[in-house]
Amino acid sequence: MSDPLSSADSRTAGSGPRAPKDPAERRNGFFVLFETHIEATARPSGKPSQEVYLEGSYLIDKARYIGGVEDMQILELLRTCEGFRTLVHSIGVSVKAEHNQGDITFLLQNWGKTDKYTSGTALRLPCPADGSELLIQLDQISGSADDDVPGKFAFEFDQAGGLAVASIIFYLNEGYAAPELSPETPVAFRSEPYHEMIPHSLLHPGNNVRLKAAIAKASRGEDVTIAYIGGSITQGAGAKPIHTECYAYQSYLGFKALFGKDGGGNVHFIKAGVGGTPSELGIIRYERDVLRDGAAKPDIVIVEFAVNDEGDETKGNCYESLCLNILSADNQPAVVLLFSVFINDWNLQERLSPVGIRYNLPMVSVKDAVTPQFKLTKAEGNVISKRQFFYDIYHPANDGHRVMADCLIHLFQQAAAAQADAEDIDLHQPPVIGNDFRNIRLLDRSSSLRNVQIEPGSFTGTDMDLQMVELDDNPSGTPEFPYNWMRPAEAGDEPFRLTLTSRSLILVYKDSGSTGFGSADVRVDGKPVLTADPHVNNWTHCNAVIVYHQETSGEHTVEITMADGDQDKCFTILGFGYC
Structure with missing residues (x-):
């Protein structure tokens, strides 16, 4: 009797062919995402998703820093949809879900020429979640003549909160070639070279009186709060999941493990990072987002604006003023200045570190720790590559957030081990940049102030579509500036009128990618001072601009009306900061 396993007729459906075909030759290509952690975030409309934006230089930078592409011809072709199709033969997408996440759909959307967000081609395809590759061949997909740029x-x-690891590779048409990606070994976080790299982050140990006081307080079992204020990196951008893998939460866990009493339940956490915003906005929202309108008194505050403050109109005045506001609190909190870094090795450390020197504050530079070794090969001593450290050109990936957390934990350990300084820092000295915005206050629709008069005019609505921020250890977004004044489309021409006595005034308004929003003219005492354009950044975002800044205080009337040609559009005043 013959062996049934040798019979072709008895093969199961899952067995392979007797003579498999030779594999097709894989085209040359480059990655724009490589084993990147992704997380589904709830959206105002549509399914929870992880979005990866491509416009401007975003796609080019991904090709350069993730794919290793240096050919300028290839990089230039990525700027437009026409060039993209000339260059790219097919797109390979692979997603490996951590758990059973249900269905996953991959979306490729082009921005349109007629209407940026709606008239371009949007391609949605079901994507396997087991790590196998979905291959999208572009010549089998009809585009639109209205396609402008990759969006x-x-x-x-x-469901929101879904986690996976994703890679996207562009396979190229004949005539184009890119360098082959070499797989990297995981970062050796326990290695001696790693532990030698971290101490380079200690830019300045600073006066340790306040930091040691907080450590001692935690060790005694008393309640201690560590707070973080900054931009998108502090918010957790690039970390997956954002609320537990971000540097802020990881360094808080480190502090709690080192100094907390009986498991660290006495150590508390406040995180208040807002994407795309400088200290010019941070100083306005500090009382609400960190102090929680007086309900919280942090013992340690980490200030992280080193890659956001290029947008600060005061060039460091608001940054120094914010630090002084924190330091001047009755409970004498410690302030730690944290300098993060972009993928091009840039930050504003040179501008902002003199504030730390002036007041002898602890300063931690992630830039100083990682950028020298970025230039090395593994054989020469590279510990973590840029591809491993960064999620995109601005934000750290999980590995990068861990490095940042370890840099802060190193500071905590050094402060605990050091001999205590004899005296506290001296705040009674001239500022190194400026302190004009100390004691600034937030004014929004919830404020009730006797010396402020507000006539909303046509700005009677409340905007609910706001920038959402994951505060503290909450994975869900909290709306920023919910107590706002919105001028609905075609609501009338009555100006918003604010009369108050102040030395300085900052307007906070909503940026938007929607074409339904238009510009607004701002006048002070009848004179035009600026036009607020909600499309400066072109995404739902909080924008702060100085309306006036004077040496002495005086009464002023501010009027806001829609700009000529935009009377049929919306505009949202999120609030004001005034001194």
């Missing part, structure tokens, strides 16, 4: 990728999940 975004997105991974759509059934």
Whole structure:
């Protein structure tokens, strides 16, 4: 009797062919995402998703820093949809879900010429979640004549909080070639070279009186709060999941483990990072987002604006003023200045570190720790590559957030081990940049102030579509500036009128990618001072601009009306900061 396993007729459906075909030759290509952690975030409309924006230089930078592409011809072709199709033969997408996440859909959307967000081609395809590759061949997909530039990728999940690892590779048409990606070994976080790298982050140990007081307080079992204020990196951008893998939460856990009493339940956490915003906005929202309108008194505050403050109109005045506001609190909190870094090795450390020197504050520079070794090969002593450290050109990936956390933990350990300084810092000295915005206050629709008069005019609505921020250890977004004044489309021409006595006034208004929003003219005492354009950044975002800044205080009337040609559009005043 013959062996049934040798019979072709008895093969199961899952067995392979007797003579598999030779594999097709894989085209040359480059990655724009490589084993990148993604997380489904709830959206105002549509499915929870991880979005990856491509416009401007975003896609070019991904090709350069993730794919290793240096050919300028290839990089230039990525700027437009026409060039993209000339260059790219097919797109390979692979997603490996951590758990059973249900269906995952891959979206490729082009921005349109007629209407940026709606008239371009949007391609949605179901994507396997087991790590196998979805191959999208572009010549089998009809585009639109209205396609302008590549807009975004997105991974759509059934539920918010879904986690996966994703890679996207562009396979190239004949005539184009890119360097082959060499797989990297995981970062050796426990290695001696890693532990030698971290101490380079200690830019300045600073006066340790306040930091040691907080450590001692935690060790005694008393309640201690560590707070973080900054931009998108502090918010957790690039970390997956954002609320537990971000540097802020990881360094808080480190502090709690080192100094907390009986498991660290006495150590508390406040995180108040807002993406795309400088200290010019941070100083306005500090009382609400960190102090929680007086309900919280942090013992340690980490200030992280080193890659956001290029947008600070005061060039460091608001940064120094914010530090002084924190330091002047009755409970004498410690302030730690944290300098993060972009993928091009840039930050504003040179501008902002003199504030730390003036008041002898502890300063931690992630830039100083990682950028020298970025230039080395593994054989020469590279510990973590840029591809491993960064999620995109601005934000750290999980590995990068861990490095940042370890840099802060190193500071905490050094402060605990050091001999205590004899005296506290001296705040009674001239500022190194400026302190004009100390004691600034937030004014929004919830404020009730006797010396402020507000006539909303046509700005009677409340905008609910706001920038959402994951505060503290909450994975869900909290709206920024919910107590706002919105001028609905075609609501009338009555100006918003604010009369108050102040030395300085900062307007906070909503940026938007929607064409339904238009510009507004701002006048002070009848004179035009600026036009607030909600499309400066072109995404739902909080924008702060100085309306006036004077040496002495005086009464002023501010009027805001829609700009000529935009009377049929919306505009949202999120609030004001005034001194």
